[in-house]
Each structure stands twice: as structure tokens, then as C-alpha cells.
Amino acid sequence: NAGVTQTPKFQVLKTGQSMTLQCAQDMNHNSMYWYRQDPGMGLRLIYYSASEGTTDKGEVPNGYNVSRLNKREFSLRLESAAPSQTSVYFCASSLTGLVTEAFFGQGTRLTVV
Amino acid sequence: AQSVAQPEDQVNVAEGNPLTVKCTYSVSGNPYLFWYVQYPNRGLQFLLKYITGDNLVKGSYGFEAEFNKSQTSFHLKKPSALVSDSALYFCAVRDNYGQNFVFGPGTRLSVLP
Numbered sequence: 001n002a003g004v005t006q007t008p009k010f011q012v013l014k015t016g017q018s019m020t021l022q023c024a025q026d027m028n029h030n031s032m033y034w035y036r037q038d039p040g041m042g043l044r045l046i047y048y049s050a051s052e053g054t055t056d057k058g059e060v061p062n063g064y065n066v067s068r069l070n071k072r073e074f075s076l077r078l079e080s081a082a083p084s085q086t087s088v089y090f091c092a093s094s095l096t097g098l099v100t101e102a103f104f105g106q107g108t109r110l111t112v113v
Numbered sequence: 114a115q116s117v118a119q120p121e122d123q124v125n126v127a128e129g130n131p132l133t134v135k136c137t138y139s140v141s142g143n144p145y146l147f148w149y150v151q152y153p154n155r156g157l158q159f160l161l162k163y164i165t166g167d168n169l170v171k172g173s174y175g176f177e178a179e180f181n182k183s184q185t186s187f188h189l190k191k192p193s194a195l196v197s198d199s200a201l202y203f204c205a206v207r208d209n210y211g212q213n214f215v216f217g218p219g220t221r222l223s224v225l226p
Binding site for chain 1: 117122143145147149154155156157158159162164203207212213214216217218219
């Protein structure tokens with residue numbers, strides 16, 4: 001099983017450019033998440049989707065949009081990239097419920113210059 | 114609101130010695146706690162979780178964690194450290210609605226040969 005697959009793995013953008021980070025999972029999970037990881041700050045939730053057709057803002061949603069295309073796929077879009085969005089982005093998925101762990105993709109390292 | 118603290122940015126331990134990575138939490142309601150490990154340029158991998166029951170939880174790769182309700186702690190332990198255990202470790206708690214994970218800032222573990 002592939003688990004959680006993210007594309008691309010690396011990306012360099014110029015300020016103001018847009019891009020979409022793709023994520024797909026093959027574990028039939030209802031819940032999917034987008035996090036960003038910055039040094040010393042752990043992982044911060046950008047958006048999550050509890051089920052197909054629903055999305056909710058997390059801790060740091062500004063500058064991002066998401067689409068839950070179907071049960072498998074959850075994309076993250078940067079409409080106008082800013083240097084503050086330079087980070088490592090992780091997609092994750094989990095079964096519904098309090099006691100279930102999350103499974104993570106390998107991450108996208110994004111640099112905005 | 115839920116929060117997680119990892120009081121040590123860095124833990125150094127000699128190979129073969131026991132290791133402890135500390136985590137304290139603040140939740141309203143029952144705590145559902147998780148430990149993840151991140152190796153360089155990889156996504157997070159699940160190690161273990163506390164749901165209810167025994168205060169000592171056993172997980173992957175010989176790791177275990179001790180839940181202490183009175184001290185609101187969930188410390189990660191291993192009796193004998195390996196060089197290959199060197200990585201970044203994250204403690205996390207589920208939010209009350211089961212919709213999200215709140216992560217600590219991470220602790221970098223270095224096991225010295």
C-alpha cells in the first residue's frame with residue numbers, strides 16, 4: 001500500500017505565484033489534514049476535512065484554500081505565495097474518532113523567494 | 114483548548130543507555146495521546162498511543178510511554194537507546210471533537226555511539 005502520497009516533493013515559487021499541493025490516500029480514511037512544519041513550532045494545522053464534501057479551517061488558514069475532491073484526495077492551494085509560506089507541508093489522514101492515529105505523507109518542501 | 118509541551122528541545126543519550134523524551138499536556142476531558150517520530154526528510158511515523166487503561170503503553174521499535182494523570186505527563190521511554198533512534202519526536206493530543214491533532218514543538222533525540 002502506498003499510504004499517503006504527496007506531490008510534488010520540492011517546489012520553489014516566486015512571490016505572487018500560485019500552486020496546488022496534491023495529496024491522495026488509499027486507506028479509505030474519512031479524515032484528511034494539511035499541516036505546515038516550521039522549526040521549533042511543531043506542526044500547525046492549516047485545514048482539515050472530516051469527510052468528503054466538508055472542510056474546516058485550522059490554526060493557520062490564511063493564504064490557503066483546500067478542496068476535498070473525493071474521499072481519496074485533498075489538495076491545498078496557495079493563490080498568491082508569500083515568503084512567510086516557506087515551510088514543509090504535510091498531508092495526513094486518519095479514520096474518524098478520538099482514538100485513531102494519523103498517517104502522514106513524506107512532505108512537500110516549499111520555498112517562496 | 115488542548116495544548117502539548119515538550120520541555121526539551123534536544124536530548125542527548127549514549128547508545129545502550131535508557132532514554133526519556135518528556136511530554137506534558139493540557140486537555141479538557143479525557144486525554145488521547147500519541148507519539149510520532151520523524152526521520153530526516155521523511156513524514157511522521159506513529160509510535161504509540163494512550164487511550165485508556167494501563168498507564169504503560171508499549172509501541173513500535175521497543176518504545177514505551179508512561180501516562181501519569183496527576184502530573185499530566187506522557188513521557189516516551191526506551192530501555193536501551195540505539196544510534197538509529199536519533200530523530201525528531203513529537204507528542205500530540207487529539208482535540209475534544211476528534212477532528213484534529215495538536216502537536217508539541219518536537220524534541221530532537223541524538224544517540225551517541
